[in-house]
Amino acid sequence: MEDSRTAATATSPAMSTPGLTAKNLHHQHNTSLSYNFIVIITLSLVSVVVVFAIFLIVVMFRRLKSVEKHNGCNESGSINNSTSSRFIARTTINFESSPDLKARCLYVGYKGVQVFTYKELEQATDNFSEINVIGNGGFGVVYKGFLADGTMAAIKRLHRDGKQMERVFRMEVDLLSRLNCPYLVKLLGYCADQHHRLLIYEFMVNGALQQHLHCPGNQHRPLDWGNRLIIALDCARALEFLHEHASPTVIHRDLTCSNILLDENLQAKVSDFGLAKMGSDKVNGQISTRVLGTTGYLAPEYASKGKLTTKSDVYSYGVVLLQLLTGRVPVDIKRPPEEHVLVSWALPRLTNRDKVDEMVDPAIQGQYSKKDLIQVAAIAAMCVQPEADYRPLMVDVVQSLIPIVKSSNSISSSGSH
Numbered sequence: 001m002e003d004s005r006t007a008a009t010a011t012s013p014a015m016s017t018p019g020l021t022a023k024n025l026h027h028q029h030n031t032s033l034s035y036n037f038i039v040i041i042t043l044s045l046v047s048v049v050v051v052f053a054i055f056l057i058v059v060m061f062r063r064l065k066s067v068e069k070h071n072g073c074n075e076s077g078s079i080n081n082s083t084s085s086r087f088i089a090r091t092t093i094n095f096e097s098s099p100d101l102k103a104r105c106l107y108v109g110y111k112g113v114q115v116f117t118y119k120e121l122e123q124a125t126d127n128f129s130e131i132n133v134i135g136n137g138g139f140g141v142v143y144k145g146f147l148a149d150g151t152m153a154a155i156k157r158l159h160r161d162g163k164q165m166e167r168v169f170r171m172e173v174d175l176l177s178r179l180n181c182p183y184l185v186k187l188l189g190y191c192a193d194q195h196h197r198l199l200i201y202e203f204m205v206n207g208a209l210q211q212h213l214h215c216p217g218n219q220h221r222p223l224d225w226g227n228r229l230i231i232a233l234d235c236a237r238a239l240e241f242l243h244e245h246a247s248p249t250v251i252h253r254d255l256t257c258s259n260i261l262l263d264e265n266l267q268a269k270v271s272d273f274g275l276a277k278m279g280s281d282k283v284n285g286q287i288s289t290r291v292l293g294t295t296g297y298l299a300p301e302y303a304s305k306g307k308l309t310t311k312s313d314v315y316s317y318g319v320v321l322l323q324l325l326t327g328r329v330p331v332d333i334k335r336p337p338e339e340h341v342l343v344s345w346a347l348p349r350l351t352n353r354d355k356v357d358e359m360v361d362p363a364i365q366g367q368y369s370k371k372d373l374i375q376v377a378a379i380a381a382m383c384v385q386p387e388a389d390y391r392p393l394m395v396d397v398v399q400s401l402i403p404i405v406k407s408s409n410s411i412s413s414s415g416s417h
């Protein structure tokens with residue numbers, strides 16, 4: 001349309017103007033043709049530029065989105081960095097509450113978990129040499145090893161005892177390969193070569209909390225009050241994640257001081273999911289099951305009737321908190337009879353302002369404010385309530401601990417100036 005109109009206006013003046021030569025006409029015709037040509041070229045160029053600009057905008061927008069997403073994932077990786085520096089600059093401790101935890105702890109696919117051959121693990125551990133043994137638990141022997149890419153790992157070779165071993169192995173692989181949370185020990189890989197069953201974990205340089213609290217004279221310095229509080233918060237977050245954010249809910253069932261491992265910065269991570277139960281196994285809001293776990297940590301309703309709920313983990317957590325406070329083991333028959341069972345001995349003292357000081361581990365005497373101690377003791381008392389319904393949710397424990405950790409952190413950093 002546009003072209004035909006331009007052509008009409010170009011020819012009519014020439015026809016009506018006398019004295020115009022054929023050359024002139026030809027010249028004018030050429031000029032109008034080249035004018036049309038320029039217009040067409042310009043229009044095409046403009047449209048190409050516009051399309052290209054739109055394309056660029058779309059690409060940049062997509063990139064921006066993916067960077068935002070990536071940052072979210074990085075956050076989950078970077079928490080280790082932020083927490084890793086917390087003993088250097090303790091203001092970097094993460095005090096955020098649940099929404100932050102949600103962002104950091106994700107239920108992911110079977111990503112990043114490698115499958116190893118038995119031979120590869122023989123090489124990693126120098127033929128499962130005695131020198132490399134770092135622990136010996138109920139389900140197998142743990143070795144320190146170096147994987148082919150140089151990564152240091154803890155390699156657990158499970159005992160060969162049929163069904164139980166197979167269940168433990170499957171549960172660990174199934175859960176740990178999908179749960180991605182900075183407060184849970186990472187599973188790097190597994191081996192199911194013939195009858196061999198091995199689990200390969202990230203190496204936790206500072207070993208189990210158990211060794212720090214209850215093995216006097218070993219290579220570890222006693223944990224101070226501040227460290228103990230942060231460890232308590234890390235573990236509470238691990239359970240909060242399992243109970244509130246994993247889907248289906250996971251009940252750990254074996255939270256003990258030997259299943260809490262510490263990295264090079266004393267960040268605590270929960271390990272050993274072999275006995276875990278999924279919330280999907282629930283009947284009438286609870287799971288009826290065989291009683292498994294560790295003596296001294298079992299909730300009364302679980303120990304006596306096999307009733308398992310997330311509140312069973314809350315009880316075990318309460319026992320761990322008592323160990324952090326008192327430095328005592330859950331059952332100690334070397335003590336006078338009334339002090340054999342930690343919970344029974346501690347409960348009346350936990351809520352007594354005058355007696356609460358008496359039960360604190362002598363190794364941390366004088367490191368805390370009375371107010372903080374009373375609050376932590378109150379949390380512990382709630383967690384070990386004999387009646388499951390009276391125990392708090394882990395999300396509430398996290399929320400209660402955050403301000404106490406904050407205040408103890410600010411006291412210790414102002415003290416260090």
Ligand SMILES: Nc1ncnc2c1ncn2[C@@H]1O[C@H](COP(=O)(O)OP(=O)(O)OP(=O)(O)O)[C@@H](O)[C@H]1O
Nearest residue numbers: 135136137138139142154201202203204207208258
């Ligand atoms: N990922 C790890 N990094 C470093 N050391 C580890 C790791 N996993 C386990 N260990 C060490 O091995 C020891 C034994 O662990 P294991 O889980 O086999 O037994 P346990 O925790 O003592 O008892 P349970 O059989 O009840 O879990 C731990 O106490 C710890 O010192």
Ligand SMILES: [Mg+2]
Nearest residue numbers: 137258259272
């Ligand atoms: Mg263990």
